[in-house]
Each structure stands twice: as C-alpha cells, then as structure tokens.
Amino acid sequence: MTKIAPPVKKNQTIEVTFEDITHEGDGVGKINGYPLFVPYGLPGESAKVKVIKVKKNFGFGRLIETTNESEHRVDPPCNVYYKCGGCQLQHMSYDMQLNMKRNQVYNSLRKIGHIENIPVQPTIGMNDPWRYRNKVQIPVGSKNGELITGFYRKRSHDIIDDMERCIITDEVNDRMVDEVREIANRLGIEAYDEQNHRGILRHIMVRSGHVTKQTMIVLITRTEKVPQLNALIGELTETYPHIKSIVQNINNDRTNVILGKKTKVLWGDEYIYDEIGDIKFAISAKSFYQVNPTQTKKLYDKALEYADLSGNETVIDAYCGIGTISLFLAQKAKKVYGVEIVPEAISDAKENAKLNQIENAEFFVGQAEKVMPWWQAQGLMPDVIVVDPPRKGCDEALLHAMVEMKPKRIVYVSCNPSTLARDLRVLEDGGYETKEVQPVDMFPQTTHVECVALIELK
Structure with a gap:
C-alpha cells in the first residue's frame, strides 16, 4: 500500500484559512483535508503560518501574521500573554469565549457520550471577566x-x-x-x-x-x-x-x-x-476552595435548582470537599450526607457546618464508590445524589452504585466535558436520562469550562 505523504513540509510557510477551533483554543486550518493546529488562530481568519511539526495525520503551525482578521480578535491586555500560557484566550472576544465553551460541552456529549438532542444552555459568563482569582x-x-x-x-x-x-x-x-x-x-x-x-x-x-x-x-x-x-x-x-x-x-x-x-x-x-451567598467558609493554607466565588455562587444556584429540593429529601454529596455544595443543599434538604477521600477536607467540612450552625449535614472520610454501597446495605436510599468529581470524572464503581441506589435525580457538577460525557453514557445505559446541561465560565480567558447536568430516572 502506497504511503500518502502529508501535503505540507516542516518549516514551509503557507496561507491557511481557519475553519474551527480546538478545545485547547488552537485554530484549525485544513490543507487538502490535512488538519493543521495553530495557536491563536480564530475561525474565519486567513493567515500566514509556518509549519513547525508534521505528523502522519495532522500537523502544527506557528501564526506569522493574519491576512484577514476575525471580528472576534482583540488585543490581549496582559503584557506577557504570549509568553505565559496561564491564559489561552485573551486574543478572543469574551462572547466568542462563552460560545466556544458551550460548543465544547455540546460536542463532547455528542461525540464521546453519543447523547443527542440535549439542551446545552448558553454559558453563564461574568459581567467583568478579569481580576477574579482569589x-x-x-x-x-x-x-x-x-x-x-x-x-x-x-x-x-x-x-x-x-x-x-x-x-x-x-x-x-x-x-x-x-x-x-x-x-x-x-x-x-x-x-x-x-x-x-x-x-x-x-x-x-x-x-x-x-x-x-x-x-x-x-x-x-x-x-x-x-x-x-x-x-x-x-x-x-x-x-x-x-x-x-x-x-x-x-x-x-x-x-x-x-x-x-x-x-x-x-x-x-x-x-x-x-x-x-449566606454560607461562611473557613479557609486554611491547604483548603480546597473555589478560586472564583462570584461564578461559584451561580454554579451552585444552578445545582440547587436542578436538585429541586422541597425540604423532605435525603441527599448524598459525593466528592464533597470542604462541604461547599453540601451546606448549600442542607439549607433546603432534610438530611445531607457528604463523603470525601481527603481527611483534612472532611475536618474543614465539619468546621464549616459548625460555623454556619447547620446540623442536618454529616461528613464521612472514604472513597465514595466504597462508602455508598455500604450505605445502601444499611438501607440509606437518597432522593438526590450530587457529584462533583475531579477532572478524571467519576469512578465506574461509583456510577454503578448510583444506578443501584435509584435516586430520582442526579446532579453532576463537572470540570471536564469529556469525562462528563463518558459518565453520562453509563448513567443513561443504567436507566437515567440527561435533561439539561448548563455550562458556567468559572475561568474566563482560559480554555477550562465547568458545567452542571440534570439527570433524572426514566
């Protein structure tokens, strides 16, 4: 079989039109169907690009100059933006950033989770997307x-x-x-x-x-x-x-x-x-605490809305951290059980419950995927389960434990659309239906996107 050589060579300078953008914020141009990924390129732009790496099925380029600029291109206000890499999207208008993040969530659900026709709402952004990190x-x-x-x-x-x-x-x-x-x-x-x-x-x-x-x-x-x-x-x-x-x-x-x-x-x-909101938190040097409290409030308000609590529900908060979501839920639920593998986080969670005089939230150290089946064996049947896992998503054993417990609703808070999509597939196969996903821009000027998904028992 004849090997087809890529249509570009290393160090070659070419003219490219960007058709798309990756979830890392790179522009995607195609030369005879061969994708070239170029940092700082925006869809709709034409540009001169130097090819810096050629692989069999795709290559990488460096932007030399734009010959036809997108209306969404803006001058980055940071003096070291192109050196630093902490932010990846300062060259892009904020509207476009929010749109890109919604598309990233939508495409992950479709391509990875094979979940069609879910309403993915427009990304909730910030009025002032600067100076937010605490x-x-x-x-x-x-x-x-x-x-x-x-x-x-x-x-x-x-x-x-x-x-x-x-x-x-x-x-x-x-x-x-x-x-x-x-x-x-x-x-x-x-x-x-x-x-x-x-x-x-x-x-x-x-x-x-x-x-x-x-x-x-x-x-x-x-x-x-x-x-x-x-x-x-x-x-x-x-x-x-x-x-x-x-x-x-x-x-x-x-x-x-x-x-x-x-x-x-x-x-x-x-x-x-x-x-x-009206919950107070004690933060130590090593505490995990969300770095953008303004957007955290919007994220948690949405999680509470999806949990749809009337005051009679038993709720489990898996991966509860220092109890941030648990304490919000406890204001509206009958009882909240939080579980987290990090002992220091659980002692912070207990302190935070005491600080807010919340008595209907209990916190346990352990792996959620092991603790939950044990709770189930003790006869604990939650009405709602909330999960907020790390980037790698939920442990498969935890997903199966949730399906076994059959809560009416699962609220999934995610910081990685790919693992969210993978996990939703498992829950859908276990008899659940994803009703809606709401992206929230917790980290403006970067490619990260958080979202919250409402999942109901069919």
Missing part, C-alpha cells in the same frame, strides 16, 4: 542578585521576570506578592535555586476573601529556618491591616509539587474567612 501562587527566583517573581514561560521553568501584573488575579493578591518579594529582597532572604536545590524562598502564595477582604500569606520555603523572618512579618503586618494570617509551608523535596507536608502558622490565625 488565590495566587507564584514562583520566586533571582536575577542579577535580586529576587524576581513571575509565572513560568510556557513549557519551561524560566520565570517571566517582566510580568507586571496577573490581570485575572485579585489586585490585593498581586500587590501582596510584590510586597513580600521587595521586603524579602531588602532583608537578604534568598530565592530557592531549583538546579542546585539550595536557597530558601520557593513560592509566595496569597489567598483572599472575596467578601470579607481578609488576606492570608503563605511563604513556601525549602528550610524551616528563615533568616529575618520576624522582620518580614513585622513589616507586612504593620503596613497591611487586612492581613489576618501568615503561614509557612516547608517543602524540602526536589519536586514540582508546590506545597510540602509541614505547615505552621507564623502570625495571626490558621484560617481566613469568606462567604458564598
């Missing part, structure tokens, strides 16, 4: 003897030292990173050197309460002993009254993982507090 963790390095902070360049561990601001991060957090760096620099605290595993300050993490405006600073260090630490703490706390907590996390491992195992409070409280 948590930032920034690497620290050094250049010409001075401390520098900035995100890594795409596919590298080189710090972008001319990064002025991160415009999807809360302004207070941005300013706090600058302050910690400048004070530490003045006091002679060394940056961590990844190559030689020397030095001290690895990362600066800042968390802030969207409603309460309380701030926590976490210094991630290689060593427990840090010279001039008291001077650093003194200067920060005297200048900024909104700082409620300064924490040290010690990570002595040669690793890309940011946080180490040991954490200690250096000044102030172990927690800062924030609110979503």
Whole structure:
C-alpha cells in the first residue's frame, strides 16, 4: 500500500484559512483535508503560518501574521500573554469565549457520550471577566542578585521576570506578592535555586476573601529556618491591616509539587474567612476552595435548582470537599450526607457546618464508590445524589452504585466535558436520562469550562 505523504513540509510557510477551533483554543486550518493546529488562530481568519511539526495525520503551525482578521480578535491586555500560557484566550472576544465553551460541552456529549438532542444552555459568563482569582501562587527566583517573581514561560521553568501584573488575579493578591518579594529582597532572604536545590524562598502564595477582604500569606520555603523572618512579618503586618494570617509551608523535596507536608502558622490565625451567598467558609493554607466565588455562587444556584429540593429529601454529596455544595443543599434538604477521600477536607467540612450552625449535614472520610454501597446495605436510599468529581470524572464503581441506589435525580457538577460525557453514557445505559446541561465560565480567558447536568430516572 502506497504511503500518502502529508501535503505540507516542516518549516514551509503557507496561507491557511481557519475553519474551527480546538478545545485547547488552537485554530484549525485544513490543507487538502490535512488538519493543521495553530495557536491563536480564530475561525474565519486567513493567515500566514509556518509549519513547525508534521505528523502522519495532522500537523502544527506557528501564526506569522493574519491576512484577514476575525471580528472576534482583540488585543490581549496582559503584557506577557504570549509568553505565559496561564491564559489561552485573551486574543478572543469574551462572547466568542462563552460560545466556544458551550460548543465544547455540546460536542463532547455528542461525540464521546453519543447523547443527542440535549439542551446545552448558553454559558453563564461574568459581567467583568478579569481580576477574579482569589488565590495566587507564584514562583520566586533571582536575577542579577535580586529576587524576581513571575509565572513560568510556557513549557519551561524560566520565570517571566517582566510580568507586571496577573490581570485575572485579585489586585490585593498581586500587590501582596510584590510586597513580600521587595521586603524579602531588602532583608537578604534568598530565592530557592531549583538546579542546585539550595536557597530558601520557593513560592509566595496569597489567598483572599472575596467578601470579607481578609488576606492570608503563605511563604513556601525549602528550610524551616528563615533568616529575618520576624522582620518580614513585622513589616507586612504593620503596613497591611487586612492581613489576618501568615503561614509557612516547608517543602524540602526536589519536586514540582508546590506545597510540602509541614505547615505552621507564623502570625495571626490558621484560617481566613469568606462567604458564598449566606454560607461562611473557613479557609486554611491547604483548603480546597473555589478560586472564583462570584461564578461559584451561580454554579451552585444552578445545582440547587436542578436538585429541586422541597425540604423532605435525603441527599448524598459525593466528592464533597470542604462541604461547599453540601451546606448549600442542607439549607433546603432534610438530611445531607457528604463523603470525601481527603481527611483534612472532611475536618474543614465539619468546621464549616459548625460555623454556619447547620446540623442536618454529616461528613464521612472514604472513597465514595466504597462508602455508598455500604450505605445502601444499611438501607440509606437518597432522593438526590450530587457529584462533583475531579477532572478524571467519576469512578465506574461509583456510577454503578448510583444506578443501584435509584435516586430520582442526579446532579453532576463537572470540570471536564469529556469525562462528563463518558459518565453520562453509563448513567443513561443504567436507566437515567440527561435533561439539561448548563455550562458556567468559572475561568474566563482560559480554555477550562465547568458545567452542571440534570439527570433524572426514566
């Protein structure tokens, strides 16, 4: 059989018209049916492209210049957008971003789940899709003897030292990173050197309460002993009254993982507090807490609407984390059972229930796929099950446990349309029907999309 060579060669410069966009935000152009994926290309545009990689069935290109621009192309407001890679869609109008995310969900359901004719609602966006992140963790390095902070360049561990601001991060957090760096620099605290595993300050993490405006600073260090630490703490706390907590996390491992195992409070409280709707949350250095509280409220309101609670229902919240959804559900349900594999998250969930004086929510440590069949054997029959799994989706055993329990409704909160589609297929084959899916833009300017699906027993 004759091998057909790709119609393009590496390093060739060609004219391409983009027909589509991938879920990673790359433009898709075709040359005699051969797809070429090009970052920053938008559908409908024509452009000069340099071919940089050729595979048997597809290739990759680099955008040289657009010869016919899309009306949806905008100038990215970030000064390091093309170096950084933290955001992928700043060159695209916000309307187009929301549309792209809806299409991504719709196409995943069709192609992966083979589920047709489901209403996928327009993506719920933000009025102001900037400055939304309530948590930032920034690497620290050094250049010409001075401390520098900035995100890594795409596919590298080189710090972008001319990064002025991160415009999807809360302004207070941005300013706090600058302050910690400048004070530490003045006091002679060394940056961590990844190559030689020397030095001290690895990362600066800042968390802030969207409603309460309380701030926590976490210094991630290689060593427990840090010279001039008291001077650093003194200067920060005297200048900024909104700082409620300064924490040290010690990570002595040669690793890309940011946080180490040991954490200690250096000044102030172990927690800062924030609110979503009328629920209050205690947030520690290691707590999982949604980074965009404005959109989290919209997501959870939709999950509550789909759960359709009257006050008499028993609800299971699998993958309950620190109890965020559970506590919303508990306001409307008779009883909520939350289960989560991370023990620290469950102790946070219990604290949060106490904080809000919610007594009809119970939390258990364990794998949902093992705990739920045991609950079923004890005679627990939920009316509604809510799942909010990690990116890899639900464990298959959990899906089968849900089908066995036969709740009237399942509400699936997803951060990955592909695994959502795969899991919906299993539930549909088990006698359920997907009624509606609502995408929510939790991470504007990036390709990530969250959504919530309503699934009912046929």
